[in-house]
Structures are given as structure tokens and as C-alpha cells.
Amino acid sequence: GDSVTQMEGPVTLSEEAFLTINCTYTATGYPSLFWYVQYPGEGLQLLLKATKADDKGSNKGFEATYRKETTSFHLEKGSVQVSDSAVYFCALSEWGAQKLVFGQGTRLTINP
Amino acid sequence: DVKVTQSSRYLVKRTGEKVFLECVQDMDHENMFWYRQDPGLGLRLIYFSYDVKMKEKGDIPEGYSVSREKKERFSLILESASTNQTSMYLCASSSPTGPYRDTQYFGPGTRLTVL
Numbered sequence: 001g002d003s004v005t006q007m008e009g010p011v012t013l014s015e016e017a018f019l020t021i022n023c024t025y026t027a028t029g030y031p032s033l034f035w036y037v038q039y040p041g042e043g044l045q046l047l048l049k050a051t052k053a054d055d056k057g058s059n060k061g062f063e064a065t066y067r068k069e070t071t072s073f074h075l076e077k078g079s080v081q082v083s084d085s086a087v088y089f090c091a092l093s094e095w096g097a098q099k100l101v102f103g104q105g106t107r108l109t110i111n112p
Numbered sequence: 113d114v115k116v117t118q119s120s121r122y123l124v125k126r127t128g129e130k131v132f133l134e135c136v137q138d139m140d141h142e143n144m145f146w147y148r149q150d151p152g153l154g155l156r157l158i159y160f161s162y163d164v165k166m167k168e169k170g171d172i173p174e175g176y177s178v179s180r181e182k183k184e185r186f187s188l189i190l191e192s193a194s195t196n197q198t199s200m201y202l203c204a205s206s207s208p209t210g211p212y213r214d215t216q217y218f219g220p221g222t223r224l225t226v227l
Contacts, residue, residue, distance in 0.1 A: 032214045043116070043202055043218035044155075051214070089154060093214045098143055098162075098206065099170075100216055104154040 002027045006090050006103035013080055014111050021075040021106050023064075023090035031092040033057075033066055033073040034100070038087045047075075047088070082110045115139070116219035118203055124225045131190040133222050135203030142208055144186035145216065146170075146178065149200040161186055162208070193226045200224075 007022040025031065032051045036044040048057030053068035062077045073090060090103040119134035137144065142163055147155040147170075157170030159178040167178050175197060179187045186205075190197055200223050204216040 034214070036218075041220075043220045044204075044216075045218065046215050049215065098208055098214070099145075099157060099160060100155075102154040102156075104152055 002031070002092060002094060002101045004090050004092055004101055004103035006088075006106050009106040010109060011106060012109045012111065015082055016079045017110075019075070019077040019080045019084075019108070021088055021090075021108070023073045023075065023103060025071050025073065025090075025092050027071075027092055027094060029094050031094050033064070034091040034093070035062070035064055035073070035075050036089040036091060036102075038089065038105075040086070044089060080108075080110050082112050084108060085110045116203055116205055116217050118201075118219040118222050120222050121220060122223050122225075124227065125193050126227055127194060129190075129193050129226075131193050131224065131226075133188040133190075133201055133203075133224070135186045135188070135205075135219055136184050137186075137203075137205040137217070138184065139205065139207070139217070140183065141205035141217075142183070143206045143216075144180065145204040145206075146176075146186065146188045147202045147204065148172070149202055149221070155202065158188065193224075195226050198224060198226045 003026045034049045035047040037047045038044045048059040050057040050066035056065045087105045091100045116137045145160040146158045161180045177189045202221045203219040206216045
């Protein structure tokens with residue numbers, strides 16, 4: 001079945017550091033790919049998405065590119081802030097399935 | 113803005129009790145979902161519903177049931193709570209059509225503790 005694998009956490013960085021959180025997937029078809037973020041004490045919210053190969057999703061300084069050849073959707077940000085501290089989830093949705101398959105989540109802590 | 117609300121943020125119940133978790137969305141979404149979130153396991157789908165009175169099992173339905181009598185409301189029921197059902201429960205909704213058809217909108221979660 002479909003699956004998503006994220007890099008192990010937790011990840012701790014200093015403010016203004018470069019961030020990469022790796023995500024790879026296994027899918028039988030052509031999924032849409034997502035990054036969701038969960039701030040402390042809150043539910044998940046969509047951070048960005050990409051629906052086809054080579055698409056780049058971007059939001060709040062975060063970016064991720066849909067790489068079909070490497071089945072990856074790595075999350076990057078050039079300069080993180082303390083307010084980016086959260087848990088980040090990579091997910092996929094097969095076309096027409098409407099269900100999401102989530103990775104295990106990566107907890108990110110940014111120190112001032 | 114889409115709003116998904118859950119009836120309780122924190123809940124403490126005893127083993128064997130029947131537990132109801134309620135979820136309401138205000139965007140007329142057809143799809144609704146219940147997940148549980150556990151450290152290191154991410155989110156796992158318990159049940160989902162594509163329409164009123166329709167339900168489908170997710171990956172971990174054992175020990176749970178659901179009810180969807182109205183489009184905006186999706187209830188998760190623990191028939192006889194057990195300690196291994198202590199977890200964070202998240203509800204979500206989505207629309208099957210339009211530019212945001214793949215995007216799920218989440219409630220704030222209910223942290224359930226079963227003693």
C-alpha cells in the first residue's frame with residue numbers, strides 16, 4: 001500500500017539556520033503531496049501542496065518540490081524562526097482517493 | 113475560513129465507559145475523517161465518511177464506531193474504552209470537488225485519557 005517516510009526527529013536548529021526535512025513516498029499511482037504543520041496545542045493545518053511532478057509548493061518561506069524520479073518531497077526553508085517550532089507532517093493522497101496517508105511527523109525546535 | 117470544532121479539548125474517562133467524541137464543520141464538506149495521533153506513529157485513520165449515513169473503515173477501526181446523521185456532524189464512539197485508546201483524536205473535513213478538493217481541514221483535537 002501507499003506509505004510516507006519522514007526523517008527521524010526531533011530536529012533542533014538555531015534561528016536563521018537552513019532547514020531541510022526529508023520525505024519520501026511509495027504510491028501506486030500519481031499522488032498529490034502535502035506538508036502539514038501542527039503548532040503546539042493546535043490541530044494540523046496545510047502548509048503547502050503539489051499535485052504533479054516538478055510542481056513546487058511554497059508558503060511562509062517554506063518550499064517543497066515534487067520529485068517523481070526520486071519519489072521525494074523534501075521541505076526546505078532558508079532561514080528559520082523561533083515561531084517555526086512545530087511538528088511537520090508529510091502526506092500523500094492518491095488521485096480520487098480523498099484519503100491522506102501521513103508520515104510519522106518530525107518535531108522541529110528552533111532556539112533563539 | 114473553514115472551521116472544524118471538536119466538543120472537548122481534554123477528556124478523562126474510565127475503562128469500560130462509552131465515550132462520544134463530536135466533530136462539527138461549517139463548510140458544507142461532504143467528507144469527514146477521524147484520526148488518532150500517537151508519538152512516532154503519525155496520524156492513523158480510524159473511520160471516514162463520504163456522505164450522510166455513509167461510513168468506511170480506515171486503517172485502525174477496531175474498538176471504534178462512528179455516526180453521521182447530519183452532513184456537518186461526525187461522531188466517534190468508543191463502545192467500551194480501554195487504556196490503549198488513550199491518545200489525541202483529530203477530526204478533519206474536505207470537499208471532493210473544486211481547487212481544494214485534496215485538502216483536509218483539521219479540528220484542534222481531543223486529548224483522551226482512559227484510566
